[in-house]
Amino acid sequence: MELHEYASLDGVGLRELIAAGQVTMTEVRQVALRALEAANADLNALTLPLFEPAEPDPPRGPWRGVPFVIKDSGPFARGVPFALGSRAIRGAVALVDHDMMARFREAGLVALGQSTAPELGFSFSTEPLRSGPTRNPWALGRGVGGSSGGSAALVAARAVPIAHGNDGGGSIRIPASCCGLVGLKPSRGRTPSGPLAGEAGFGLITEFALTRSVRDTAHLLDAVSAPLVGEKQTAPPPLRPYVQELTAAPDRLRVALTTRAWSQVQVDPQVVAATEAAGKVLEWIGYPVEQASPELEAEAILDATMLGVIATGAAVLRAGRQPDRSRLEAVSRQVLAMAEESTALDVMAALDAQHRVTRAVALFFNRYDLLVTPTFGQLPLPHGTLRYDSPQHTARSWIREILDLGPFTAPFNISGHPAISLPLAQSREGLPIGVQLVAAYGREDVLLRVAAQLEQAVPWGARRPAHAL
Known part of the structure; x- marks a missing residue:
């Protein structure tokens, strides 16, 4: 297999x-290892030498x-x-598979490397002091988003068709937007979080992946999303396999659209225009679109997000091995201090905020099927825009800063609703712009059906970053 053939295929094709x-x-x-080495030379997206964990048997499953x-x-x-992503954590090794990794193995996927992430995952950029900035294959001077930034860079560069990510406030969707990918955050309870955690991040964090095509996302979700015994919360099972949504006829859906941030922060005009254009495409497909959004309080979103912090x-x-705090970045030191100082009353206040957000989102989806x-x-940020090592920040002021840049994703981590970012547009500079679709709880079927229709109407597969293989 030649490198150019490998790079031309999505996961299903491969x-x-x-x-x-x-x-x-x-x-x-062998060709994937060469591709990863070549991409990493430009992007700085891998944390370890390339590897293949030893398996007792050849991989099986649909993604073998x-x-x-x-x-x-x-x-x-x-x-x-x-x-x-930290210089302060040394010598830590996973003793068991995460339940999601076990699902990936059962599906037949073969892990060949580990991708970069910001320290503790608390940034919408991937520029940790430990490894330096991960560069965007569309423009090396721009960032890749965070926190699943290294994974996004490698998929966008076509070094791998699929990469693991997780999302506690936008950490799959925002890198997908910055790198021109499909990024699904499944419903809370759709994918497992054990065995070492129960509700990861008080339920805000969901595991899944980044891909280049809607069909890869649908096939992968079918392979890894069955309920796991012992999970505190599991999403309702789909009525049929997700792959069947890819060819399903348009349904009668009530669609709402908003480009106004609940915090009232300014949204880049090109991002606004891309979202409004997506609404026009949906109307052309046959979905009436109204201007509407959930009634959310910016401070409640911030308070509830602090639960994850x-x-x-x-x-x-x-953890059994404590980090060297002198080597932590400044905001991470604030995060640990906040965790030590928080009381049960602080946690209860944040949980109350989470419930206010969840109720508002749920009420909205009593009236609409899709948002x-x-x-x-914003467009992908120039390197250095976000400075996680700044001593001027508290944990709360840092979260406020990143939510001001990315205000649209965190509410749906708080509420548990599924959301997907699609690479529907590009800026005048040729940078990717993602548009987010959100559906009612447990309705990934709606997201994937509409996403497949948008992919057909506005195909993005032929777009290639300047620094792709």
């Missing part, structure tokens, strides 16, 4: 070649032999070191 015997898993792995990378977001793959800080403090918004409020 797995079909493997299943048909036109290429072997060994050949795919398809390469991917995992994110440096904590103990995820048995035997693989992790650092949470407290939870992450507490998880680090409870269309920008994904990120």
